[in-house]
Amino acid sequence: MLKEHIEAVPVTVRLVVNGDLVEVTTLPNRTLLEIVREDLALTGSKEGCGTGDCGACTMIVDDKPVTSCLVLAPSADGKTVRTVEGVAKDGQLHPVQQAIVECGGTQCGFCTPGFVMSAVYLLENNNNPTEHEIRVGISGNLCRCTGYMKIVDAVALAAKRMRGD
Amino acid sequence: MTELQVVGKSLPRLEGPDKVTGRTVYAADIHLPGMLHAKILRSPYAHAKIANIDTSRAKALPGVRAVTTAADLPAGDRDQAIRSHVVLAEGEVFFHGQPVAAVAADRVDIAEAALDLITVEYEPLPAVLDVETAIDPSSPLTRLPLGDVERVEEGGHVTVEVENFDDVGPKRSANVTNRLHFMRGDIKAGFRDADFVVEGRFDAGMVHQAYLEPQVCVADYDPTGRLTVWAPTQGQFFQRSEIARILGLPVSKVRYVSTEVGGGFGAKVAPLVQPLVGVLSMKTKRPVKLVLTRREDLTVAVPAPSAVVWCKFGATKDGRLTTIEARVIFDAGAFPSGPVVGAAMMLPASYTFQNLDIEGLEVITNKVSCGAYRAPGVPEVIFAIEQLVDQICRESGFDQIAFRRDNAVREGDLMPNGRPWPRIGLVECLDALERSELWQTRGSSNGANPRGVGVAIGGWLGGMQPASSLVRLNDNGTFSVIVGSNDISGSNTSFAMIAAEVLGVPLSMVEALTADTDSAPWAGMAAGSKTTYSGGKSVQGAAEDAKRQIVAIAARELDTNPEDIVLEGGVAKVLGTDKAIPFSRIASLSTGFGGRYGPVLGRGGNDVIRNQAPGFTAQAVEVEVDSATGQITVTRVAAAQDVGKAINWMSVMGQLEGGVVQGLGMGLTEEMLYDDQGRLRNPTFLDYRLLTSLDVPNIEGILVEVPSPEGPFGARIVGEPSIIAGSAALANAVHEATGIRMHRVPLTPDRIVEALAARTALSTVVLSHG
Numbered sequence: 001m002l003k004e005h006i007e008a009v010p011v012t013v014r015l016v017v018n019g020d021l022v023e024v025t026t027l028p029n030r031t032l033l034e035i036v037r038e039d040l041a042l043t044g045s046k047e048g049c050g051t052g053d054c055g056a057c058t059m060i061v062d063d064k065p066v067t068s069c070l071v072l073a074p075s076a077d078g079k080t081v082r083t084v085e086g087v088a089k090d091g092q093l094h095p096v097q098q099a100i101v102e103c104g105g106t107q108c109g110f111c112t113p114g115f116v117m118s119a120v121y122l123l124e125n126n127n128n129p130t131e132h133e134i135r136v137g138i139s140g141n142l143c144r145c146t147g148y149m150k151i152v153d154a155v156a157l158a159a160k161r162m163r164g165d
Numbered sequence: 166m167t168e169l170q171v172v173g174k175s176l177p178r179l180e181g182p183d184k185v186t187g188r189t190v191y192a193a194d195i196h197l198p199g200m201l202h203a204k205i206l207r208s209p210y211a212h213a214k215i216a217n218i219d220t221s222r223a224k225a226l227p228g229v230r231a232v233t234t235a236a237d238l239p240a241g242d243r244d245q246a247i248r249s250h251v252v253l254a255e256g257e258v259f260f261h262g263q264p265v266a267a268v269a270a271d272r273v274d275i276a277e278a279a280l281d282l283i284t285v286e287y288e289p290l291p292a293v294l295d296v297e298t299a300i301d302p303s304s305p306l307t308r309l310p311l312g313d314v315e316r317v318e319e320g321g322h323v324t325v326e327v328e329n330f331d332d333v334g335p336k337r338s339a340n341v342t343n344r345l346h347f348m349r350g351d352i353k354a355g356f357r358d359a360d361f362v363v364e365g366r367f368d369a370g371m372v373h374q375a376y377l378e379p380q381v382c383v384a385d386y387d388p389t390g391r392l393t394v395w396a397p398t399q400g401q402f403f404q405r406s407e408i409a410r411i412l413g414l415p416v417s418k419v420r421y422v423s424t425e426v427g428g429g430f431g432a433k434v435a436p437l438v439q440p441l442v443g444v445l446s447m448k449t450k451r452p453v454k455l456v457l458t459r460r461e462d463l464t465v466a467v468p469a470p471s472a473v474v475w476c477k478f479g480a481t482k483d484g485r486l487t488t489i490e491a492r493v494i495f496d497a498g499a500f501p502s503g504p505v506v507g508a509a510m511m512l513p514a515s516y517t518f519q520n521l522d523i524e525g526l527e528v529i530t531n532k533v534s535c536g537a538y539r540a541p542g543v544p545e546v547i548f549a550i551e552q553l554v555d556q557i558c559r560e561s562g563f564d565q566i567a568f569r570r571d572n573a574v575r576e577g578d579l580m581p582n583g584r585p586w587p588r589i590g591l592v593e594c595l596d597a598l599e600r601s602e603l604w605q606t607r608g609s610s611n612g613a614n615p616r617g618v619g620v621a622i623g624g625w626l627g628g629m630q631p632a633s634s635l636v637r638l639n640d641n642g643t644f645s646v647i648v649g650s651n652d653i654s655g656s657n658t659s660f661a662m663i664a665a666e667v668l669g670v671p672l673s674m675v676e677a678l679t680a681d682t683d684s685a686p687w688a689g690m691a692a693g694s695k696t697t698y699s700g701g702k703s704v705q706g707a708a709e710d711a712k713r714q715i716v717a718i719a720a721r722e723l724d725t726n727p728e729d730i731v732l733e734g735g736v737a738k739v740l741g742t743d744k745a746i747p748f749s750r751i752a753s754l755s756t757g758f759g760g761r762y763g764p765v766l767g768r769g770g771n772d773v774i775r776n777q778a779p780g781f782t783a784q785a786v787e788v789e790v791d792s793a794t795g796q797i798t799v800t801r802v803a804a805a806q807d808v809g810k811a812i813n814w815m816s817v818m819g820q821l822e823g824g825v826v827q828g829l830g831m832g833l834t835e836e837m838l839y840d841d842q843g844r845l846r847n848p849t850f851l852d853y854r855l856l857t858s859l860d861v862p863n864i865e866g867i868l869v870e871v872p873s874p875e876g877p878f879g880a881r882i883v884g885e886p887s888i889i890a891g892s893a894a895l896a897n898a899v900h901e902a903t904g905i906r907m908h909r910v911p912l913t914p915d916r917i918v919e920a921l922a923a924r925t926a927l928s929t930v931v932l933s934h935g
Contacts, residue, residue, distance in 0.1 A: 029274070043194035044187020046427075048377045049459040053850035056377055084187035093182060101181035104815040107655065107823065109184030110377040110427030116185055135858040142850065144377055144428050146819060147826035148858040 013077045017042070018086025024073070032071040033057045036083060044084040044113045048142070055141035058114040059083050065121045067140075084113035087120060095158040096120050105154035107145035114141045119155045127163055131156065172666045172878050175814035178658045179676070180425075192381040192396050192424040193456045200383070201230055203445050203455040204276035205438075206266040206283050207465065208258035211292035211531040211843025212307070215256055215285060218266060223282040228275040231448040232283065234266045238444060241413035246311040248467070248500040248534045249436040250411050252444060258287075259308050259499035260533045261844045262465035269445040269453050292531040292843045296473060296496040299340040299528045307499060307529045310339040314501045318403075318435050322507065322537050322628050322693040342501040343527035345509045347581060350520030355488025359479025363556045367549035368909045369892075370836030371471040371496070374538045375855055378427020379462040384442040385452040391418050392443050397426040399434045399651050400690030405682045411440045412447070422681040426653045430827070431537030432467050434692050463848040467536025468837060470495040470503055474549035478518070480557050486572045488520040489513045493546050495527050500534035503527035507626065508542025510581050512550055515591060515622050515781070516572040521581060531843050537692060539824060540625045540885040544831055544892055548910050551621035551893035555900065565620040565897075566604070569783075570595045573622075587776055590807030590871030591624060594783035597867045603785050603803035614789045616800065619897025623889035624781035627882030628693020632700040633686035633770030636664050636707040638715065640756050642735060642749030644668060646677040646704055649685030654884050655816035656696040660704040662813055663877055667708035668715075669732040670748075677704075686770065694882035697812055698778060701877035703769040711767025718751050718762050778873030778881030782806040784825065784890040788898040792921055795914030797899060799829060803865040804890070809873040809881030821866045821887045828891020830856045836911050 012025045017040060024039045036042050036059070045068060048056030052067040059068045060082040087094045093101070096119045106112045115138055122129060122137035129137065134155045135148075143151065183189045220232040235255040243250040254265045266283050270276035291305040298304050356362055382396040392414060398404050398421070405421040408414075426433055438455050445453040457466070472495050479488040491512055495503035509525030558565050573591045580586055598604055598620070607618040635647040646664045650656065657677040665675045679685065688700060712732060719737035720727040723744045730737050738745040755762040787801040804825045811817040834854040838846045847853045872879025896907045905920040 027274070037194070038196075041196075042187075043190070046191070046378070047193070047456075048379070049850045051459065051849055051851065054377060054459075084185075088186050093185065097182075097185035100185050101177050104175075104177060104819050106178070106181055106184045107819055108377070108426060108428045108653065109180070109189050110191065112184045113187045116187075139857045139859045142377065142855050142857065144375055144430070144827070144855065145823045147822035147824075147864060148861060149822050149863055150819060152858065152863075 011074050013073050015076050015078065016080045018082060026073050028072070028074050030073045031069055032059070032073055032076045033068040035073045036068065042083055042085050046110055046113060048110065055114040055118065056111050058117040058141065060117055060121055065118055084116050087116055094120065095161045096123065096155065099154040099158040099161070100151065103150045103154040103157060105146060105151040111141060111143045115143070115151055119158065122155065123159055123162055127159060129159060169666060171662045171672055172812050173810065173814065176658065176662065176672065177815065178655045179661060189425050191378055191427050192383055195383045195395055195454070197383065197385060197452040200452040200454055201269040201271060201449055202273040202276050203267055203269045203442060203453050204273070204280055205264045206280045208254065208261060208263045208265050210258060210287055210289050211261045211294065212290040213258050213287040214290060215254060215258065215265065216288050217286040219284040220266060223268060223279040226275065226279050226282060228271040229268060229279045230271070230451065231269045231445055232266060232279065233444055233448060237448065239413045239447060242410045244315060246314045246501060248502060249407060249440065252411065252440045257308070260531055262533060264441065267441055267445060269449050293340060294530055294532065294839065294843050296494055296528050296530060299530050300337050302336055302338050304338045304340060307340050307531050311342060311501065314342060319506065322431070322541060340529050341526055342497070342529050343503060343505050345505050345525040348522045349583065352488050352490050352520045352522045355520035356479045359488060360482040361557050361561055362477065362479045363553045364477035365549065365553055366908060367474045367552065369472045369545035369548055370911060371468055372538065372831050372835045373463055373468040373837060373853060374430040374432040375853065376428025376430060376432060379457045379459055380433070380437050380466055381456045382439045382442040383452060383454045384439065384446040386443065386446040386450060391420060392446065393420045393422060394439055394443060395422045395424050396439055397424050397429065397433050399426065399429045399653055399692050401651060401682050402649060402687055403434065403690055404436050404439060407436050408440055408443060412443050420681060420683050423651050423679060426651060429653050430539050431541060431692060434537060434690050437466060459850060460848045463853055464845045465533050467534065469538035469541065470497055470535040472542065472545035474546055476549045476553055478553060482561065484563050484568055484571055486516045486518055489518045490522045492524045492526070495542060496532065497527045497529050498532040498534035499529060501527060501529060502534045502536060504537065504542030508546050510626065511543045511624060512546040513581050514624060515574060517574055517578050523581060532839065539827060539888045543623060543625060543889050544828060547621060547623040547889050548893045548896065551890070552896050552906065555619065555897040556906070566595055566599045569622055587778065588871060588874060589779055589781060590869050591622065591781040593869045593871050594781050594805040594807050595622065597805040597869050598783040598785055598803060601785065601803035601805070601865055601867060603787060603801045603865055607787065612789050614791050615902040616787060616789050617898040617901025618785055618787045619894045619901060620783070620785045621890035621893035621897060622781065622783045623886070624779050625694065625882065625885045625889065626777050626779045627698065627885070628695045629774050629777055630689025630695060630699055631770060631773045632688040632703040633768065634700065634703040634707045635686055636704070636711040636767035638711060638748065638752050638765035640752045642747060642752050644670070644675045646675060647680050647685065648677065648700060648704065649688035650679060650696050650700045651691045652679055653691045654696065654820055655813060656691070656700060659697050659701060659812040659816060663701055663704050664708040667705060668712055670735050674735060694780065694884040697880055698876050698882050699774050701812060701880060702772060702774055702875065705769065705877045706772045707767040707769030709767070710769060711765055714765045714767065715748065715751055718755065719746050722746050722754070774875050776875060778809060778876050780807055780882045780886040782886040782890050784894045786891065786894040786898045788895060788902055790899060790902045790917065792903065795917030797833060797912060797917065799862055801862055803867065804887060805867040805869055806886050807869040807871050807881065808883050809876050810870055810879035811868050812878060812880055814868070817868060817883055818866050820884050821868070822864050824885070824887025825864050825891055826856055826861050828888040829861060829895065831911065832892030832895035833911055834913065
């Protein structure tokens with residue numbers, strides 16, 4: 001098994017990341033999270049558990065939020081990927097990001113990029129979520145510092161602003 | 166007294182924008198040229214002798230640059246009784262997962278493959294896995310007796326002066342590595358004269374701090390013999406000294422650059438992987454990075470110890486708590502590291518007992534050794550005592566809040582160690598809780614399942630440690646606050662606020678940063694809730710020093726006396742006139758070519774905090790219990806905490822909410838479960854279950870402000886008290902809802918169902934005899 005591993009053949013993966021077409025050549029057993037963090041130097045997405053339980057690695061892939069630590073790099077070929085680095089536009093924070101800052105929804109910050117992606121996805125698909133819908137929408141993201149309240153408040157505030165209320 | 170302009174407001178943390186955009190750098194994000202990747206080979210046994218290690222095949226694997234065992238460690242000053250000093254096992258392993266060898270390789274997967282090529286011959290030894298067995302004099306030893314143990318980290322969390330009574334107590338095994346015992350009054354007489362006596366045994370499971378950022382370190386040993394370490398830490402100076410000592414390097418040859426801490430809660434105070442990564446870099450002369458997997462982190466970091474608490478107390482029929490006898494035993498794992506001192510102190514500390522006899526024991530077993538977790542040891546003892554208080558109230562008809570308030574400690578009452586309490590706000594917290602919406606409307610709503618409300622209180626003494634700081638006037642008239650403390654709670658934003666307040670400038674003119682150990686003024690650990698308390702005081706001093714220097718320059722320039730100068734909005738003015746000089750001008754006069762004055766640099770830290778400012782909390786939890794499934798739903802929470810003065814309201818409330826949810830997690834779902842070989846059965850976030858956004862309701866957080874005598878603007882310790890009361894309040898709420906008294910925490914559904922069934926069986930038996 002060891003010999004086969006060392007002699008594994010690299011594959012070339014082509015994908016669109018935050019609007020840019022990129023090409024990464026990698027051993028096939030690496031994950032989307034690894035190639036984004038290491039090969040593309042986009043370190044905003046984090047590995048909190050490596051087993052899809054904490055959500056710190058959340059990216060939006062072909063319009064669905066995924067735990068990128070469980071996506072093998074070869075299966076990202078041909079996909080469109082959005083990471084936290086692609087959320088702010090033209091130097092302006094996205095309303096979700098702005099609201100998290102204003103409401104105190106980030107403390108240590110390690111879980112924050114994952115929450116940003118889950119919240120962006122939620123609000124792009126439901127522009128007037130109830131508190132319960134917000135809590136469901138972020139229930140795949142673990143936070144150990146905040147107790148979630150200020151994150152929920154932030155998402156509600158962002159939704160309000162995005163609706164133009 | 167002039168109204169505060171900045172301190173006391175609710176302001177977002179200055180680092181917020183970096184965090185929401187993913188720009189903040191954590192140690193795992195660091196890449197250095199030529200960097201190698203490390204992996205650790207770990208013991209598969211809880212206790213074994215190491216007969217032989219053969220690393221030759223691993224060393225031969227292409228891409229492997231170093232394979233180290235204990236034989237390769239540099240000569241250093243390492244104490245085998247201190248976990249962080251035992252970089253790699255020397256001849257014997259004491260817990261499952263203990264590091265035995267390490268590999269540095271070009272790629273992570275090569276390092277992993279190399280682990281499979283290291284052959285270790287073990288001779289398994291009996292593993293001591295249970296505290297009560299371990300105490301017995303006939304028990305096998307967890308390890309050979311350790312003698313006097315140097316407790317390097319303990320004082321950073323809590324400062325307690327205790328006169329330890331020298332009575333040796335019953336004969337116990339050498340596995341008992343610490344014993345604390347204090348007494349006052351006469352417990353025999355106290356129990357004899359009491360009208361109500363309650364007693365019980367309570368067990369709290371081992372829990373993990375479960376910070377989202379796994380432990381990690383990058384180290385680089387350069388050709389001049391300097392070791393630079395990049396890692397998250399709650400105490401960069403402490404770690405620098407320890408690493409230097411462990412690796413036999415002069416302190417001046419170790420530079421610690423603290424990276425952003427992705428959650429610590431006490432677990433990132435002492436070095437964990439840093440010395441080992443340092444060794445690998447020293448061997449390879451290349452930068453080396455080690456990132457623990459979540460499985461590794463849950464298995465072999467420094468979790469909070471499990472505890473067995475036995476407690477008995479007596480009260481009179483007019484509602485006075487008079488007498489308490491208690492013993493708390495902590496399972497410290499394989500290294501002496503239990504929170505015996507703080508926990509034994511805080512167990513009876515909320516109430517004015519005349520007679521008390523408290524014993525605390527630390528026992529070592531063949532499990533991973535423990536570390537600090539937010540108010541170490543206190544949630545576990547509060548789980549016991551607050552349920553017994555709840556029981557007394559229910560049996561005698563006392564109101565839960567009124568009874569606690571009548572017996573609550575106040576300033577001047579005696580602490581368990583006989584010293585008087587300084588000014589504290591326990592009573593004020595109870596008052597605030599009584600006024601809370603939850604308490605005022607309790608019992609008014611009911612779902613399909615029975616509901617109950619439970620109350621619990623507790624406190625934490627906190628630590629004290631000197632801290633120095635600098636406030637520098639920059640050439641554009643803005644200020645930099647430079648500290649050596651690590652920001653785990655928004656303390657740097659609070660420091661900036663304190664400096665802004667003193668200097669009379671808006672927050673936008675102040676930045677606060679933590680410099681590395683080469684350039685930072687010395688600071689203690691960000692532990693013991695003392696960062697804003699002690700560090701903030703130092704920053705206040707530094708800002709006042711800078712203010713004096715600015716005033717002196719302004720007075721010379723404006724040809725007046727210093728007493729006539731006021732600072733307002735970035736300008737120094739002569740009172741009652743138009744004569745003014747902006748800070749930017751003062752800066753250029755003191756930094757530019759031909760400048761007449763020395764640069765303005767305020768230094769703080771002379772005014773050292775001499776006394777603790779303990780923080781108390783009073784909390785109430787409302788639950789709904791599904792008797793068929795045992796599922797507990799937390800419907801409402803109210804938590805009051807005395808913070809002295811909230812420097813930054815938003816930050817302080819965030820600490821309260823986070824701590825409350827951690828306390829609820831301890832109460833509901835979190836426990837590390839071991840098999841009979843001493844192996845952790847649930848080393849993933851799937852099975853070590855943290856609470857999610859769906860598990861917790863909104864929290865009615867109430868900040869109480871009883872100013873501390875010495876803290877900056879009256880602030881007192883903040884970070885820890887909020888975790889203390891959650892599991893006890895939960896258990897009391899479950900009792901009200903269902904009548905069952907839970908003696909073991911967490912209150913998992915299976916335990917609830919079992920307890921309900923046992924109670925039904927009991928009443929069935931009673932009925933059948935009737």
